Amino acid sequence: MEKKVKVVLGVIGADCHAVGNKILDYALTAAGFEVINLGVLVPQQDFVNAAIETDAQAILVASLYGHGEIDCRGLRDRCREAGIDDILLYVGGNLVVGKTDFSGVANKFQDMGFDRVYAPGTLPGKVIADLQEDLTARSKESLM
């Protein structure tokens, strides 16, 4: 039997928006991933610890309440310090306070070390397709 790819899922910081988290958990599980769902109110270090403990391939961070910019800063550095620098980091939700041009937001979070940045209203299917694409690209790289 093929081993399932593990992904860590959670809502970062002091944010307690739970609905999208439950839907993503359901959709990712249905798509064949093993989801380590940390739920809401997750500190940065918990994402990193869970990824190390479970040997996960990706960390999926959500932020819906507007503090994303403060909460997400430094997550890539923490991964690096913990020896999992190559892990996929995705982030999505309402990432900043106020209505802002999304391309600016995407650039800001890419500079912070996120591989994918999602605008509000992104459906689970898009995230799953991207994950599969990124994981396939990685496995090809490692074969070369």
Place this chain on the structure above:
Amino acid sequence: MELKNRQWTHDQFNAVRQEVLNHWPTGKEVDFAAAVKYHEAIPAKRQFAKRLVKAKKNGETLTQPRAGVALIDEHIKLLNYLLTEGEADLLPTTIDSYTRQNQYKEAQNGIEESLKAGRSLLNGFPAVNHGVAGVRRVVESVNAPLQVRHGTPDARLLAEITLAAGYTSYEGGGISYNIPYAKEVSLEKTILDWQYCDRLVGLYAEHGIEINREPFGPLTGTLVPPSISHSVAVIEGLLAVEQGVKNLTLGYGQCGNLLQDVAAIQALEQLAEEYFSKHSCADCILTTVFHQWMGGFPQDESKAFGVISWGAATAGLAKATKVIVKTPHEALGIPTKEANAQGLKATKQLISMLSDQALPATKELEDEINIIKAEARCILNKVVELGQGDYALGAVRAFAAGVLDVPFAPSKYSLNKILPARDNNGAVRLFDVGNLPFTPDLIAFHHDKINERAKAEGRDPSFQMVIDDIYAISKGRLVGRPR
């Protein structure tokens, strides 16, 4: 302290108060005697409780936005804009999420980063950090009744500071600010912490200061059947009254089906009166609040106005005492002040146009009211039975048993066994009633309603139906039909 639905003694309260006021340096600024004097000088038109009572008497529906930013001067500007340009009747101060989790250091960092960035990096107003003097600047610069709106499981210090600063209304409750807002805080703790807040309001009442209290009606804001949120509202109301609260607003979040929503507001008032008179809480004045759609919004602003206006129309036809207003930026995060004012004005237009109309009392409306009341009575009577006559203990045990259960709650203390979905007319029903203590008739009613829809759509009820319903409004429909 042992949890019981009994009024705290002054000694009990004062012992805890010493500790609470030491949670952050600004706690030292709280001087209760001076605060009472300060409240005595607040004119009637800025008193929340008085404004609500007047609205209820005149059959008005008042408008209120959500709003809060990191810095005091910007916050004052924001509120005054919503008052003059948005024509809001009541004003809020929405508290930032760090403060809600008692992370005052992070809130301080947010204030400093906001100063540096020249824009608010916090999603609300960090009232604890600003302290009594800072918060009072807001109170003295805004000529309208002011309420604290948040989502704070332990809101004791926040209550001390904002009420001492002159706020006249305080939102929240031991269940409604735990189950949707926390992950692993026990209900015993939040109910005790909210007994403290209610007792504080009761203490002001003993000194002749009337402060309005409002349990948070919509809970998770996602397909919550009215009987569940009503049960929580009645319990939190009874707990508040026990601690001496005299002016209470009970709330409900729009589900989207007009008949069910109007029935819900009427059933809420009737249930509260029924249970309050049973428990001799007759001297508490009750009003209602209707929350415009709390779920996902369309990104397109014109479409968002459609959702806002439907909520406004429903609030007006249901004759709720006030309506909490959404904005056309809802799908994208925190709104600009302009967008916030637009939501308010669209709402006021609808409310004013409908002020002379009410939904006629038809048999269908009566049936819906009776269903909601029957369900809520099943839950409430089981809660009091589990608590051996005590609603506080009963609430804790009811959540553990799934007798009370809130869909999509982040708290591990909610069993999460029930699954709601819309029926063929868009009313919110349950296709899995979990452990709710409904009669066989009520269970059959839900079963039939869901099956009727499933048949019309040619599919079996499943979690996919729930997901479709959650996304439906942002995609332009109420019922999430398969494509």
